[in-house]
Amino acid sequence: MKKGLIVVILISSILSGCVLFEEKGASHAVIHTSQEETITQIAERLEDTKELYDTVVIAADSSLLISYKVKHLYRFDMKGIEKDLEAWLKDQYPDQEITLSSDYKIFLESFQLFEKLSQKNISEKEALSEMKKIISLKNELT
Amino acid sequence: MSQQKEPLFQAETSRHDKKRPLVKNCIKAFVVGGIICTIGQLVTVLLIIYFPFTEQTAGNPTVSIMVFLSMLLTGFGLYNKLGQFAGAGSAVPVTGFGNAVVSAAIEHRSEGLVLGVGGNIFKLAGSVIVYGVVSAFFLALIKTLLIQWGVL
Amino acid sequence: MTKTWIFESKPAILSAGISGGPFEKESPFAKHFDFFSDDLYNEEKSFEKAQRSLIEKSITNSLEKGQVTESEVDALLMGDLINQLTPSGFAARQFDIPYLGLFSACATSMQGLALSAALIDGGYCEKVLTGxxxxxxxxxxxxxxxxxYGGQKPPTAQWTVTGAGVVLVGKSTDPLAQAYIEKATIGRVRDINVSDPFNMGAAMSLAAADVIERHFIHSGDTVDDYDFIVTGDLAEIGHSITKDILSERGVSIPDEKFLDCGKMIYGNRPEVLAGASGPACSALMIYGYFLDELKAGNMKRILSVATGALLSPLSFQQKETIPCIAHAVAITSHKGGVV
Known part of the structure; x- marks a missing residue:
């Protein structure tokens, strides 16, 4: 019985790894249509960054939410990647509030928001408030 | 009076001494420690997916849950068996800390709640806390100084 | 002046009361013990109280088997390892018998037996309980x-026996006599420079070798006079070291004659690591198994050497080496003496 339990725990923990590494590809959505150009620009930039794989870009009039996953081998340089991206974004979009995160939770939430946006079953107001929630989650400290 | 300590018999004692099987213990510790950490990672992932925790904030609740699990195992009398098998593998992760606290608490329950449990609960884990805090203080001091001097 | 005590009147062991814990119940020698507690608590609230209740049980059993009442026993000589001998003292509170507390760590059983024999041989007592x-x-x-606590014990560590062994010692003329105490050699405290409390066998080996050597020198006996030489709780490592030291000093004991209670009591269970230890280890085996064998005539004469490490929790934390003691008592199945 004890051995069975250990096997179950092991299998479930290994499988839970799959959830983390399921590739979603590059996704981007806008809340305000005026930002279409912005997200294509950013998406291009992200595509050029070879260290990243899944990315989500969500743009509103005054704020940008970018979350991404770093390829495993480059995780040691996560800080550097974030710094480069942030510098570039600040330079390109000085008027916007930029939220940049490699956190898995932020990615998960952003991706859900992206799905809702792309299926268009969420109102502009709801989407904005959800985006705000994600941003506050990111800024939360331990 | 003659010298009571006889310094001889080094050969006899070392000939029959049984060494700890170092390589075997390392492998066991690696595997068991790894399994414990995998379970911890599973808890973190679950917390991230189902609760509003980010990778940053999921650490603390994960530690609490792992300590709680080791407390249960200690109470059921299983953790000491695991410890004998795994050695450092079960002592180094935070679960070992939980075990050290709870085992002392159980042991001294017979002396009452105040002097027994209260007084002895950190008998083993107390030094971890003391030296953890002391070394954290010095690390923070060094970091502050380096930042002040502009090294970092 | 002889340093071996020779008991002319050959005080006899009349009865034994042996109790053990649940782990001892699985011992291959369990049939020689009388009582086992179901768990480590023995229906008490703490381990110390459980130990006290086991002692009481053993004393009651040996009184019953020896067909005596408390008032007929002249002295109670008991010892254990716990602070200030509380389990023994507290158990003695239940009986109307004059009490002497003994401490020789795990050598207490043989210290008690030698002293009881001396008290009876000297005419001071008629019947003595010791354990x-x-x-x-x-x-x-x-x-x-x-x-x-989930700490890992090294392979040299030993498993402390749970239990209490008590014997009633009386005059050799008693009809219940099972075996006779002939001689005893009291050991000297020896230190072999071991400070690891997880390696007590090695620490005690020198004391054991010393007392065995002295016993043969002072009593004039040879190894051939004994069926077995039984050490208390040296366990695997200490037992081998003792044998080596003895053979270097010119006392060679064949393997089949040189036994150790700590190696025997649990058979080959891996969780006890090097073997068993504790005052109860030698008490259970000598007063249980070996006494029964002597009584049945399967053994003629044994030299029982209980070994004790005289350390305290404080002394090893202060990095002191462990001084050790051992006492040897010769027990025979023959009243006549020379076999």
Missing amino acids: ASSHNAAVEKQFRYPTE
């Missing part, structure tokens, strides 16, 4: 870590 006890969890608590 030793220990409790695995109580000892772990006092000397090592909490019972549930």
Whole structure:
């Protein structure tokens, strides 16, 4: 019985790894249509960054939410990647509030928001408030 | 009076001494420690997916849950068996800390709640806390100084 | 002046009361013990109280088997490992018998037996109860870590026996006499420079070798006079070291004659690591198994050498080496003496 339990725990923990590494590809959505150009620009930039794989870009009039996953081998340089991206974004979009995160939770939430946006079953107001929630989650400290 | 300590018999004692099987213990510790950490990672992932925790904030609740699990195992009398098998593998992760606290608490329950449990609960884990805090203080001091001097 | 005590009147062991814990119940020698507690608590609230209740049980059993009442016993000589001998003292509170507390750590059983024989041989007492006890969890608590703590023990560590062994010693003329105490050699404290409390066997080896050598020198006996030479709780490592030291000093004992209670009591269970230890280890085996064998005539004469490490939790934390003691008592099945 004890051995069975250990096997179950092991299998479930290994499988839970799959959830983390399921590739979603590059996704981007806008809340305000005026930002279409912005997200294509950013998406291009992200595509050029070879260290990243899944990315989500969500743009509103005054704020940008970018979350991404770093390829495993480059995780040691996560800080550097974030710094480069942030510098570039600040330079390109000085008027916007930029939220940049490699956190898995932020990615998960952003991706859900992206799905809702792309299926268009969420109102502009709801989407904005959800985006705000994600941003506050990111800024939360331990 | 003659010298009571006889310094001889080094050969006899070392000939029959049984060494700890170092390589075997390392492998066991690696595997068991790894399994414990995998379970911890599973808890973190679950917390991230189902609760509003980010990778940053999921650490603390994960530690609490792992300590709680080791407390249960200690109470059921299983953790000491695991410890004998795994050695450092079960002592180094935070679960070992939980075990050290709870085992002392159980042991001294017979002396009452105040002097027994209260007084002895950190008998083993107390030094971890003391030296953890002391070394954290010095690390923070060094970091502050380096930042002040502009090294970092 | 002889340093071996020779008991002219050959005081006899009349009866034995042996109790053990649940782990001892699985011992291959369990049929020689009388009582086992169902768990380490023996229906008491703490391990120390459980130990006290085991001692009481053993005393009651040996009184019953020896067909005597408390008032007929002149002295109670008991010892254990717990602070200030509380289990023994507290158990003695229940009986109307004059009490002497003994401490020789795990050598207490033989210290008690030698002293009882001396008291009877000297004419001071008619009947004496003597014994030793220990409790695995109580000892772990006092000397090592909490019972549930998941620390890894090295392969040299030993498993403290839970139990109490008590014998009633009387005159050789008593009809209940089972075996006779012939001689005893009291050991000297020896230190072999071992400071690791997880390697007590090695620490005690020198004391054991010393007392065995002295016993043969002072009593004039040879190894051939004994069927077995039984050490208390040296366990695997200490037992081999003792044998080496003895053979270097010119006393060679064949392997089949040189036994150790600590190696025997649990058979080959891996969880006891190097073997068993504790005052109860030698008490259970000598007063249980060996006494029965002597009584049945399967053995003629044994030299029982209980070994004790005289350390305290404080002394090893202060990095002191462990001084050790051992006492040897010759027990025979023949009243006549020379076999």
